Every structure is written in structure tokens, then in C-alpha cells.
Amino acid sequence: MKLLLDAGSGGRASMRLIxxxxxxxxxxxxxxxMDDAALLHMSSPIxxxxxxxTVSPLFFPGxxxxxxxxxxxxxxxxxxxxxxxxxxxxxxxxxxLELEVLEKIVISMSSALSEAGVKIVTGDTKVVPKGACxxxxxxxxxxxxxxxxxxxxxxxxxxxxxxxxxxxxSGSMGDHGLTVMAARDNLSFVSDIASDSASLNHxxxxxxxxxxxxxxxxxxxxxxxxxxLNEIAEQSCVRCTLFEDRLPVKxxxxxxxxxxxxxPLYLANEGKLLCIVPKDKMQQALEIMRADEKGKDAxxxxxxxxxxxxxxxxxxxxxxxxxxxGQVVLVTLMGGKRLLNMLExxxxxxxx
Amino acid sequence: MKLLLDAGSGGRASMRLIxxxxxxxxxxxxxxxMDDAALLHMSSPIxxxxxxxTVSPLFFPGxxxxxxxxxxxxxxxxxxxxxxxxxxxxxxxxxxLELEVLEKIVISMSSALSEAGVKIVTGDTKVVPKGACxxxxxxxxxxxxxxxxxxxxxxxxxxxxxxxxxxxxSGSMGDHGLTVMAARDNLSFVSDIASDSASLNHxxxxxxxxxxxxxxxxxxxxxxxxxxLNEIAEQSCVRCTLFEDRLPVKxxxxxxxxxxxxxPLYLANEGKLLCIVPKDKMQQALEIMRADEKGKDAxxxxxxxxxxxxxxxxxxxxxxxxxxxGQVVLVTLMGGKRLLNMLExxxxxxxx
Numbered sequence: 001m002k003l004l005l006d007a008g009s010g011g012r013a014s015m016r017l018i019x020x021x022x023x024x025x026x027x028x029x030x031x032x033x034m035d036d037a038a039l040l041h042m043s044s045p046i047x048x049x050x051x052x053x054t055v056s057p058l059f060f061p062g063x064x065x066x067x068x069x070x071x072x073x074x075x076x077x078x079x080x081x082x083x084x085x086x087x088x089x090x091x092x093x094x095x096x097l098e099l100e101v102l103e104k105i106v107i108s109m110s111s112a113l114s115e116a117g118v119k120i121v122t123g124d125t126k127v128v129p130k131g132a133c134x135x136x137x138x139x140x141x142x143x144x145x146x147x148x149x150x151x152x153x154x155x156x157x158x159x160x161x162x163x164x165x166x167x168x169x170s171g172s173m174g175d176h177g178l179t180v181m182a183a184r185d186n187l188s189f190v191s192d193i194a195s196d197s198a199s200l201n202h203x204x205x206x207x208x209x210x211x212x213x214x215x216x217x218x219x220x221x222x223x224x225x226x227x228x229l230n231e232i233a234e235q236s237c238v239r240c241t242l243f244e245d246r247l248p249v250k251x252x253x254x255x256x257x258x259x260x261x262x263x264p265l266y267l268a269n270e271g272k273l274l275c276i277v278p279k280d281k282m283q284q285a286l287e288i289m290r291a292d293e294k295g296k297d298a299x300x301x302x303x304x305x306x307x308x309x310x311x312x313x314x315x316x317x318x319x320x321x322x323x324x325x326g327q328v329v330l331v332t333l334m335g336g337k338r339l340l341n342m343l344e345x346x347x348x349x350x351x352x
Numbered sequence: 353m354k355l356l357l358d359a360g361s362g363g364r365a366s367m368r369l370i371x372x373x374x375x376x377x378x379x380x381x382x383x384x385x386m387d388d389a390a391l392l393h394m395s396s397p398i399x400x401x402x403x404x405x406t407v408s409p410l411f412f413p414g415x416x417x418x419x420x421x422x423x424x425x426x427x428x429x430x431x432x433x434x435x436x437x438x439x440x441x442x443x444x445x446x447x448x449l450e451l452e453v454l455e456k457i458v459i460s461m462s463s464a465l466s467e468a469g470v471k472i473v474t475g476d477t478k479v480v481p482k483g484a485c486x487x488x489x490x491x492x493x494x495x496x497x498x499x500x501x502x503x504x505x506x507x508x509x510x511x512x513x514x515x516x517x518x519x520x521x522s523g524s525m526g527d528h529g530l531t532v533m534a535a536r537d538n539l540s541f542v543s544d545i546a547s548d549s550a551s552l553n554h555x556x557x558x559x560x561x562x563x564x565x566x567x568x569x570x571x572x573x574x575x576x577x578x579x580x581l582n583e584i585a586e587q588s589c590v591r592c593t594l595f596e597d598r599l600p601v602k603x604x605x606x607x608x609x610x611x612x613x614x615x616p617l618y619l620a621n622e623g624k625l626l627c628i629v630p631k632d633k634m635q636q637a638l639e640i641m642r643a644d645e646k647g648k649d650a651x652x653x654x655x656x657x658x659x660x661x662x663x664x665x666x667x668x669x670x671x672x673x674x675x676x677x678g679q680v681v682l683v684t685l686m687g688g689k690r691l692l693n694m695l696e697x698x699x700x701x702x703x704x
Contacts, residue, residue: 005701006696006697008574008701009574009575009695009700009701010573010574010575010579010620010695011574011575011579011618011694011695011696011697012693012694012695012696012697013696013697014574014575015583015694033509033511034510034583034587035431035432035509035510035511036401036427036428036429036431036432036569036570036571037399037400037401037428037429037431037432037434037494037496038399038400038401038432039397039398039399039432039498039507040396040397040398040399040400041396041397041398042394042396042397042398043396044392044393044394044395044396045391045392045393045394046391046392046393046394046398046495047389047390047391047392048389048390048392048438048440048473048474048495049388049389049390049440049474050440050441050442050474050475050476050491050493051442051476052442052443052444052476052478052489052491054444054478054480054484054485056484075388076388076389077388077389079387079388079389080387080388080389080390080391082389086400088400088401088402088493089402090402090403090404090491090493091404092404092406092444092489095701121400122400122401122402123402124402124403124404126404126405126406126702127701128406128486128701128702129701129702131483131486132406132408132485132486132702133406133484133485133486133489134480134483134484134485137404137444137485137489139402139404139442139491139493141402141440141442141491141493142389143398143400143495144389146391155391157385157387158386158387159385159387217388218388219388221362222360222361222362222363222366223361223362223363223366227362227363231367231386235386266363268362341364342363342364342367343361343362343363343364344358344363344364344365345358345363345364345365348361349357349360349361349447349479349480349481350478350480350481350484
């Protein structure tokens, strides 16, 4: 059955769609109240994050737009050292969409929600005429309770990387990005890969409660590990040094990316985290990450040091806000050093 | 200058777009931190609501997609008897969009934010290839602090309408819906009208604090006053009776709607609220609403009574959840009675 335009008109047809698909599968008491807003009990302070998902194709090995919309936002909330609790969910649907496709996505969202232990408590549905959007876009916005940080710097933040810290990565790079590109373009030479899309909130909760002193948590999504580390380096005014021989990349991802001329350091991940901690916390953090199936390949990929003096001068001087005040350096297999910049100019749309 | 696809890739081009347009105009300390999530201090309980905005055209008399995205979500949060504080904001942008158009929208959002006294604290930007969306879609998700209700029923809810209550409407019906339709189709016979799009949170705060005992607050957006009252009647299992001679409709809206064969009772409003209170609170509530420029035409449009017994039997009997358990009756100018149903079947897409 195809979605009709009047399902977005706010009347009886909207109610049917909401009841028959959304309320049915996202079933919970708060959502069922169906007021303009949800009433939630939370302990302050809270973390809030939003993402719209426009991935194409809708389904890919390892997930779909629905699981991505849960994992991505759950992870963003958790990266602040928070326990994600509630999501809002807003659909923009194209007239003519097969309702079976929508329901399949909503069902997979529902199991991703259960696994993460979060609830969708409020929502919105818009239906736009055929051609005004491509099938389905989903926005999720998440809120969570900040886990009281034991670190003197406060909750994890991109601003908190310090000289002497180590950079941990919870597993292999580029799985999601390459999988979506391969699925979209039917690249048959890229085989046996799947998105890493997963919720990392349980792992993060253990890191916060058992290791403590977590300086930075970030998920290297669009732009990949290299771009995310550049953001952190700039925010913290430090140099991040990565060692190429430690970078985890699956063999088929390495091969596929190489054929396409892509660098896994710049490919999106949806179930990985970068964790920056003081060196003396490294072992404990790695053990906790590795104890989780989603972090079993966690490794230390690099370290944080002070910027060379010319860079720090730059920062205290005429910093316009667009000036680079951090740097990421890759020590190559051959022992050379290469500056890694942010992703620049590569249009990889609709990867998430 | 046109928006390029790489502004959505998460790299340097995304950063430029975010800094030059979003951070610049939404400027505040929390957003400026640019972590994966925003850290917020709130007192519990909180209200949360989400809406995606897909209105076409982007600009219309009385507002644009940006002001709508602020007003609509601020109002939904406030309708739970809450003080809206923070919004997330996620843009889906079409490749090739004029950056001047985007900036103009962001600037008008910024002044709508100031007026409402809320902040955008976290955001997301996706750029999709030309043709994959129509220019610009915006999602805003809002959270606010519940104002402790003085009412024994708790915070205002669609479930709280009681026999003997009166139904107040803060002003004229249909201004937004007709304005957008006229702007979209260049209807020259509809002149001198403008959207009522506005934030109602300050009015609601006064109603909560000074009148108290507010049973229901709802903004009659998509589907209009008739549909929203049907939702309330069903949730509260009551009959709502409206008096046609009291319904406020501007003369040109009435004329324009009539020419188009539309009923203002079913047209969308974006700066109006329905407020249901015990009869003895009516005068005080109307005075507070009328003291606000946005509520100066507030009137009592009807009353709440018990359902006829066959309807209540129905509810306690085999109610499948799709059964009608409330009703809305219009007493016409001629003194006749007419059942008002929810909007059914009329496809009025992209009105908000």
C-alpha cells in the first residue's frame, strides 16, 4: 500500500498512520499520551543532540536508515558522558512511499531502541508531494542525563585533550562509509562488508563509571577519524599524532577503499568512538572497550602533545576563528610524518 | 553564492557553513562549544516536542520557514504548561540553494528566538544532491521546564477537558493556512492577509502562573480548530460544543476560504491557542490573553459537556482505539446542530 498525501494533513488519515505504525511499534506510555509535547522526568544536567538522516540507499548491509537514526543520535548524546534516555523522532515522507518499507524501518528502529534502552517519546510526520523529497528522511533528537564526571575538567569534551593523553579507537575504520557507497553504487568488487552502525552508550557508561577521567569522547562519523581528530585538536589547541601501523582497517575495507581512491581515515563510522584519556588510564579503558563486542578491536592509535610553538603563538595572536590552532600528524609505516587535514572538498553526500 | 554538496560532508566546508551562518546568527555560549551534544542545566520535569518544517513557499506574508520552525516548536513545548528554553535545529539543504536565502532564513529565526527567549544549542546540517529535497527542510526539537501546575489534574493535557469547562480561542482562525495556500498558488483574489505565526510562550506562562487550573492548552495547527478539538474530545471522552456566531474569522480569510471551498475551522493556525478552563476561570483567562497583542481577539467559542450515554458506553465497551470516543458539535447560526469531524481526506501538504 502506498502512502497518500493526506496522511500528512494532520487529520484522520494522519492519526491512522501514527497509530498503525508509529505508536504500535514505538509503544510506550509517554508517547501514547499524544499531547503536543512529552512530559519527562530527568535529573539535571542533561545532554541534547540532534541529527537528520538522509542516507541512500535506505537499506544497506548492517542496517538501515532507521537503525542509523537511533544509533547516531544515541551515540552523540552519550559522547558527552551522558546516559541517553529519550528521543524525539520526526519523519519527512514522500507521497507514494510503500507503507511496508516504512513499517520495516520503524520495526528495526524499535529493536535498536530496545537494545540501547531508550524511548521515542514524541514525534512528527510530514508527507510531501512526490518529488519533494527522496523517499524518507528521519530526524531524531536525543536527551540524556549527564553521568557525574570524576574528571576535574568536567564532562568529556573536544576541548579537553591534554598533552600526554593517549588516543584510543574502539575498532576498525571506514566500515559504514564504504558499505553505504558500495550499496548505493552496486559495487560488486566490494564484498563481505557491513556497516558498523551500533549504539555505544553502554560502553560509554562503563568508561565513565569505571575508568573516570575521560577527557574526550567523540564518534568519528562524517569525515572520519582524521576529520574528527582535527576538530578535537583545534578545540583543545594540541597536536594529535597517529601511528599508521596501529590504525585498524579491515582487509576488505582497505582493498575496496584503495580501488576507489578513498582513505579509510576519512570514511564515516557509525559504531566507533574515539576516547582520549591520560596515559595511566589507557589499559583500563582498553579493557572495558574490548569487553564489549562493539569494542573488541579497540586499540591505542596515537597520542596528544603540545603544539609546536609557532602554532600556539598563532592561537594567542590574531586568531580569527578560522585559523588552524591544532594539528593532526600521521607517522607513516615508513617512519615519515604527514599532516592530516580535515576532509576537504570530497562530496560524499547521504552517507548518514 | 550557491550551496555546494561538500558543505554536507562533515569536513572543512561543513565547518565554514556552520561558522559563517549558523554559529554567527544563533550565537550563544552553549552552541559555540561545538561538541557532539549540548550540556544543559534544567529543572525537572521537562517538556519535549519535535516538528519538521517543509512549508512551501519558503517565504510568505507574516513569516518564513525559519520563523515557523521557531514558533511552532516553542508553542508545542509551551502547550504542556512549560517554559521553553532550548531548541535543537537540523537543516536538510538542497545542493544549489542560494546561501543568501539560507542566511535570510537564519536571521529571521534568530529574531524569533530572541523574542521567544529561547536558544538553539545544538544542530545538524545535511546537504542532499539537487532534486533529493525541495530547497530546505528544518527540524527543530524543543525542551522546556514544566511550570509547576496549580491544577489537581496536573499539567495541561488533551486528556483533561471536563464537563462544565469553557473553550477559549486566542484569536481568529485560518490566517496561516490560507496565507500559505494563497502565496503558493499566487491567488490574487486573496489579498491583505498574513500568517499569524507567533510564539505564545509568554502568554502561556502568564496563564499558568496567574490563572492556574488550566485543563487543556493546544495550538490548532494542521487540521485547524475542528481537528484539534476532535483530538481533545476523544482524549478526554467529552463533547465539545462550538457556537458558530462566536467563531472569530477575519473577513478576508472568510471570503478567500469561501471562494476556495475551504472551511476556516479546518485551516491551520500557527499563532493561536485553544485553552480549556473551568467556567469560573474564563474571565481571568480571557483578560490575560487579551492583554497580549497576540491574543487581543481572544473569545470563548464553546463549552465542554459529558458525552451522550451511547458514546460513553462505546468507550467502556469494545473500544479498539480507533473508535470515536468524543464528539465536537457546532451550533450553527440558524440554531441547528452539526457534527464536526476531524479533517478527512483533504490533502493540504506543506502548510507548515
